[in-house]
Structures are given as C-alpha cells and as structure tokens.
Amino acid sequence: MVKNYDLVLLGGGTGGYVAAIRASQLGLKTAIVEKDSLGGTCLHKGCIPTKALLRSAEVFSEIKKSQDFGIEVAQVALRFNKIQERKQAIVNQLHHGIQQLMKKGKIDMINGFGRLLGPSIFSPIPGSISVEFADGRENEILTSKNVILATGSRPRSLNGLAVDGEHVLTSDEALQLQEVPASIVIVGGGVIGVEWASMLADFGSKVTILEYSDRIIPSEDRTLSLSLARSFKKRGIQMVTSAKLLPETLQKENQLSISAEVDGRTETFSAEKILVSVGRMPNTEDIGLANTSIETDHGYIKTNAFGQTKETHIYAIGDITGGLQLAHVASHEGIHAVEHIAGLPVEPLQPERVPRCIYTHPEIASIGLTEAQAKKDHLVKVGKVPFGAIGKALVYGDSEGFAKVIADKSTNDVLGIHLYGPHATDLIGEAAAAKLLDATPWELSEVIHPHPTLSEIIGEAALAADGRAIHL
Amino acid sequence: MVVGEFTTEVDTVVIGAGPGGYVAAIRAAQLGQKVIVIEKQHVGGVCLNVGCIPSKALISASHRFEQMNHSESMGISAENVHVDFHKVQEWKGQIVDRLTSGVKGLFKAHNIESVEGEALFVDSDVVRVNHGYESSRYKFNHCIIATGSSPIEIPGFKWSSRVLSSTGALALKEIPKKLVVIGGGYIGIELSSALAGFGTEVVILEGSPSILPAFEKRLIAPVKKKLKAKGVSVFTKALAKGVEETANGVSVTAEVKGKTQTFDADYVMVTVGRRPNTKDLGLDLAGVELGERGLIHVDKQGKTSNDKVYAIGDIVSGMALAHKASYEGKIAAEAISGIASEVDYRAMPAVVFSDPEIASVGLSEEEAVKEGYEVKTGQFPFAANGRALSLGESDGFLKIVSRASDGLVLGAQIVGVSASDMIAEFGLAVESGMTVEDLALTIHAHPTLGEIAMEAADVVLGHPIHIAK
Ligand SMILES: Cc1cc2nc3c(=O)[nH]c(=O)nc-3n(C[C@H](O)[C@H](O)[C@H](O)COP(=O)(O)OP(=O)(O)OC[C@H]3O[C@@H](n4cnc5c(N)ncnc54)[C@H](O)[C@@H]3O)c2cc1C
C-alpha cells in the first residue's frame, strides 16, 4: 500500500511529535512513523519519568530534614512500588494527552519501524519511507514531499561491559527498578549520571560515581561542578574523577566488582548494581541512510542551520544531529524545520540561547558560556551571589547555592548565567528571555523582582557583576 | 532645645530601616554619600521582622507539614507527624535574626552610621532623634523618610492578647484551634492558609463580595478551592461588629449578608489594611505636605514639597509592598546623588503567597481595556505541563495580556505553584518591551514550569503545541 503526504516524521519523540503538531497547524498533511510509543525517550525513558522519581526523592529527603522546621515525624518509609506507580501514572497521563493532540491535529500515526528508500518506482528521488510492522504484515510505503528524521538516541554502552538489565543497567533499565539497590556504581558523571546519583542517594543507596574527566558534569561551569561535588560528598556520595574504567575486570559474585585506573593505580569498586551513563548514541544505523546522499559524522546526521541534510527535502532534528541533546532543542529544531518547509522566515537556533537544567539536589540551571569559555574571547566581569543572602531561600529552608552572571566588560552583554540552588530550573526562564534580548546586567538589575522570592538572586547577581550589589 | 544637645552635619539622613530605608541608605552610600539611618525599633522594618519574612517562614513550615501529611501519593509514608510550634517559632526567629544582622553588617560595610531612636523633624533640614532621656540633632542636605506603616485598628476591636494584628498572629505561642480572621486581603489569606495548614479551623470574614478583591476572579478560584479543602470557611459581605473576650477565647459578632451572626474562636485576627506612619514625625515643621489618607505626596523621584526631603515605601501612594519600597529607595538615593532616575511602575509585580501562589505584573485584561488598548490574551493551564505534573502541583494557569496590534506584552497573571518565581520573566518582558513572539521564541528548558510562559505566548499567537484549539 502506498500513502502520500506533505510531511512524514520518522520518529515520534519530543522532536517528532512537536514538529507534527506545528505541521498540522500550517495545513500540511502529516504522518508520524513511530516504532514504540509517542513521546519518545523524553516521555518514556528520560525527562519525565526521572523527574517524577526525583520529586519523590526530594520530598523524602525534605521530610527527613523537617525537624529543622519544628516538624516531628515518628517514622518515614519509602513505598518504592508506589513511587513507581506514580511515575507511570504521570507518563500515562502525558502520553494520553499527546495521542489526543495527534487526533485533533488529524495527524496519521503509523506504528512501525521506518526506513528511507532510495529512488524507486514510488518516487524518482530518495526519501520514500518503508514501514515494517511487528506483526509481519506487508510493509507500507509512504511517499512525501518532505521528510523529517527524528529517530533520537539510545544509551551508549561500553565495550566489554555488557548491559544485562539486571546487574549492569543503563538509564532505560534503571527506570524500571522495583526496589532501591543498597549500593550502586555509576559509570559516568554527566547530567544523567549525577541525576541518578542524587536520586538514589536520597532514596538511601550507597552511591559511587566513576568519572573519566577531572570533574563531574565536565561541560558545565567549573564552579557548578565543584559545588555539586562538595554537596554530593556531604551526602555520602563517593566520587572518583580521572577514573579510567577497566570493563574487563567486572566480576559478578554476591556483589559486582569492577576496577578502574585512578592516578596510575588500580582501584576496585563493588556494589549491587552498575549504572552505565556514558552518553548516548544516535539511532541512525538502520534507517536507510545508505540509500540517500545524507552525510553523517560519527553516526550523527549533518545538517545546515535549518536542519536540511544533503538531500534538501529531508531534514533531521533532535538527538540524531548531535550538539546539545535536550528535549527543548529537539522540539525547537522540529518547529524550525517545519516552518522552513512551509516557507516561513526562520531564525536558526543559537546554542548560547539554550538553557540547560540538571535536576539534582540542589538543582542546576545554566545558559550561555561558562566562565572559562567566556574568558577565551572576552574580557569578562562576573557577579556571584549566594542563596544565603536571599531571604526566601532561608525561609524555604534550603539556601545552599549561588547565582553567577558573566558579562563582557566592554559591550556589557550577558554571556552566561549559572544557577545552583533551590528552584534553579524555575528561575532560568527569565535568564533565557534575557539572552534572547541580549540584555546587559544593568537591564536585568532593572527588573523589579518581587520580595521575598528566589528570583531576587538574578537581579542581585546582575548588580554584583556591575559592582553595585545591595545585599552583598 | 535640650541642654547639651549636639548637632551633627551629614549628607543624608534616612528615617526608618525597613526595605525602603535600608536599600536607600546602601545605594546612597554606594554613590558616595555620608549616610546615617535612624531606626526606632528593629533594623529590617516590618518586612524582615513582622511582615514578609516571618509570614513566609510560617507558610513554608506549614507547607512542609501538609506535604508530609499528603506524602502517601508520592510513595512516602510518614507516620505520627506533628508540629512543635515552639520550635517552628524558634526557627522563624533565627531566620529573622540572620537577615537583620545581615542588614546591620551591610551598614557597616558601607560606612553607614546606624542610630537607634525615634526621629522627628524640628526644621526643614534638621531632625531630632530621641533615645531614652537623650536626644541628638542631625542637620542634613537630604533626608529620605521611610517610616512605613502599621496595622489598622478598627472600632470595637482593640488590640489585646486575643485580638491580634498580623504582628500578634505571627508571634502566637500555640496553634489556635479556632481563629476568626477579619479581612480577606493578601495578608489575611496568607496567614489563614498557613494556620489552616497547621490544623487551625479558620473562619474568614470579608466585607466585599470576594476575598482578594484586587485580583481577577478566575485567578482566585484555585485559591478558594484549596482554602475549602483545608477547612477554611469564607463569609463574604460580612461586616465585623464587635468582639467579646471570654474566659479563654473570643466571640465575634458580624453582620453577614444582612444577618447578625456570632463566631466563637480562640483568637481573632484583624487584617483590614495598614496606615502610613506619618503622624508623629513633625512633618509640618519640615514643610512636608500630606496628601489623602495620611500619605505623603511625592514626585517621580520621591521628592516631597520640601526639596531636601524625599519619601518612599508604604508612606507614599501605590501598593504597600517591600520591593516597591526598595525600588523607590534606590530611585530616591540616585535622585539626591544627582542621577536623573524616575519611578516607572509599569513592571511592578505583586505576589500573594497563598496556596497556590498568585502573581501578577503589568496590566490585567480589564485594566488594559480600560486604558484603551485593544488586547489579545492567551492562557495555558499548569495541568498540561510535565513539570507541574511531576511536582504533583497541577492547579492553576498563566495568562498573558498583549496589545493586539503588535503583540507587546502588557501584563501577565499567574496562579499556580512557584508563580512568585515565574513572574520575574514577565517583569523583564514588560520592562523591556518584549512581544509575545519574543516570549515564544525564547527557548524554555524541558521539563520546567517556564514552558507554561512560552505556551501561553503561543496561545496568543494562535499556535500552541500542547493544547488543541
Ligand atoms: C534519563 C534521561 C533523562 C533526560 N532528561 C532530560 C531533561 O530533563 N531535559 C531535557 O531537555 N532532556 C532530557 N533528556 C534528553 C531527551 O530525552 C532527549 O534529548 C529527547 O528525547 C530527544 O528527542 P528526539 O525527538 O530527538 O528523540 P527521542 O525522544 O529519542 O525520540 C525518537 C523516537 O524515534 C523512534 N524511532 C527511532 N527509530 C525509529 C524508526 N526507525 N522508525 C520509527 N521510529 C523510530 C523512537 O522509538 C523514539 O520514540 C534525558 C534523557 C535521558 C535518557
């Protein structure tokens, strides 16, 4: 069977489904090919389920600290199955919502595995899609004026360290844990690794992070890495940096044990489970790229600023294009690609305008350049204010952390904003708007932040960058 | 003149060390002035000692307590949760102490002299400070008055150990079993909500047809729903007539929709508004004219009818809010230092720390229409936001009011979790003249509450992603 569309999306993750909705708004006849569930990694194996679990972890640790407030509790216990049920209920609710949106947008949902075809009887140019179904019925062929590839990514595994789903896990399996492991070694201290570390430590696991680089979250500003490490240490999380894992040393007996080379010595770590969080791989091997002239780099699809591949009618968005692998990047790239297809003016996505959030405790949210990056091309001025100087943080009972505003000394442009502390992820919205405006610290300090709120820290840090702090 | 009284000459005298006064003092010192601050009671003013900070501390503790009682849904069982109110109050006191000593430290760091005592004008450029039996005089180039406000006492309700102002309520030694609250403005609602969270049975008597009458009806609905769930009863069009103190409580009489009713309780709290502290300042001797309701009339820089004297905060017209006081303080400090700053209230936010929170900035739809704008609005519910769901707090919505012709953001109103922090982005938007398109183009991280702002902007533009038309 052959069906014709204006636009077909290969992959219904964050990037794909958002692009489909935008396409339907613009009147394009649209279909999504999705092999698993609409919503993709983010909804089923990423952002949403982890944040739901992290919320339970946060409440659990807050309750344990409630004596500080004068609230006493005889006994606190985790009901991990309930925590998992709550997580699943949230995922289901959002999944249902997306399905409704597809129906309302009259977007065709095709539940199968899609691959690009080369020039064929269906079309003289590459880009028709052949969909294979799990039940073995005959493939469907979709022809379309435009295609957007949005097949996302999957956990990267380490050579020699096979993921068995029981002892050695990736985030995919960790999300299905039925109980809290007594101990865990987390290989990789990037965003996903530190979120799991924070969560499992709150739930009572003994956590060890092995990180190859010389600090955890190595792509973020150094002060964020160091502060998070300090906080983790206080919570009993062991961190071993500059650690080169030796996968072949894995032994499974009562416990798992695995060794790493640290400072020229070999150290051995044991735990009930190992979580491998060493990055993600693009899902591009088996989608028929060879039938086209689309180019890749280490598996990531090469595109221009509008998302067009070498085959200009085929676009690629989200995790398969490399760069910042974030849900909001995928969705914005999706919208941009569709608008470009529809002939609307599009301003390409600028990485300095993309906020980055980490839902550890304390939270981290940042945008723009780190101090080290900024110093490469700019003479900078920096304002840094602790949450301890903000009344609302004290009142909230959680005042660990700071805000840091980095600006160019001569042009006064804000180059980066880094937040570490309570509700950092709620506060980054204002920073993102400021980056869009190319605001100066002065403009940020002119914003009247209501009192007493956590948002006051942004105004205060902006003042500090100009050497005019009031509360410092 | 008192014998031995001594006159000191200074650049700037600030009267009152609340959020208006202390910020004005610091800013003036930054700009090179020799400043003294005179405070008759506690550095930090109402806000730090008996206002914003202690009230939010109680709200925060109460919120934690409720969270613990409802943590079952999060997969956490907490047994035998109870409040040690004495400790709650102690904790609250520690925060207040830490912040007020912080302000004192800032005075030192900026070489600001802090003088204890009550100030009054004796001339157009001289104040006298009385402290105990002693007094001293200061001759100034400029003076900034920041004496703040006090709770209004209404006829028939004389303050006592059972008839409380907000200050009295914040200092309670026990959690009342029953409390009658007169006045459903933001202070009344915040404290009612906090105490109800701790288990107090609260009755609110509000004279007008709705609580929080300053806000749009739809914004209040989620707050009303939550109050009800906490067992708070609200009587509107209720006029409090009088109170009788009984052996261990009060009996309040009120006329509710024309019928007389009595309400028995342990305490009654009266939060019907505040009046400016401008009576005993000797303003006539300074040549500072008063306007209506005892407020001091000022120009856009805060200057009074006396060129040397400025006034800021709760004693001038406008919303009685701490950040407004601080803002005016900065402007006045800059004005007396020769910087041509002027106030602009367009982007002045207002927050109610109710449950859920309410926050607004700029114009409401009604205000915008009244000002002659043709408006276009957009709303987005918290329930369609992944972060709100994962927090387990999905009540509420965000509304943007924009100018129809070009999408200029005129204002925004939010009711929902963390509304108080989310409003900052709209403060920036109104302040810097952003359009809804700018907000829609701003990349908001996923999954954050900030995405609600972006989606509401998309609603205005006619193409939201996560709700269907
Ligand atoms: C544990 C974890 C936590 C995360 N937390 C966050 C966070 O807090 N914030 C954030 O911004 N990002 C987060 N991310 C990253 C985020 O999930 C991704 O950046 C985002 O999902 C990328 O979207 P996408 O559309 O490119 O791909 P995906 O969401 O991966 O979607 C791709 C879809 O394509 C389908 N597919 C693949 N191949 C085919 C095929 N051949 N035929 C049909 N369908 C196919 C897949 O089944 C999948 O549904 C997290 C990721 C993980 C793993």
Ligand SMILES: Cc1cc2nc3c(=O)[nH]c(=O)nc-3n(C[C@H](O)[C@H](O)[C@H](O)COP(=O)(O)OP(=O)(O)OC[C@H]3O[C@@H](n4cnc5c(N)ncnc54)[C@H](O)[C@@H]3O)c2cc1C
């Ligand atoms: C319960 C409650 C909760 C509140 N919550 C909030 C909130 O969440 N957010 C918000 O923005 N606002 C809030 N407010 C309002 C806020 O506290 C005031 O708007 C703010 O404190 C006003 O600042 P100010 O500097 O004008 O005066 P004040 O803070 O009132 O300070 C005036 C100071 O002047 C001193 N003084 C007076 N007369 C003299 C004199 N003759 N000589 C020397 N000193 C003198 C007083 O002792 C006082 O310390 C709240 C108020 C209350 C009562």
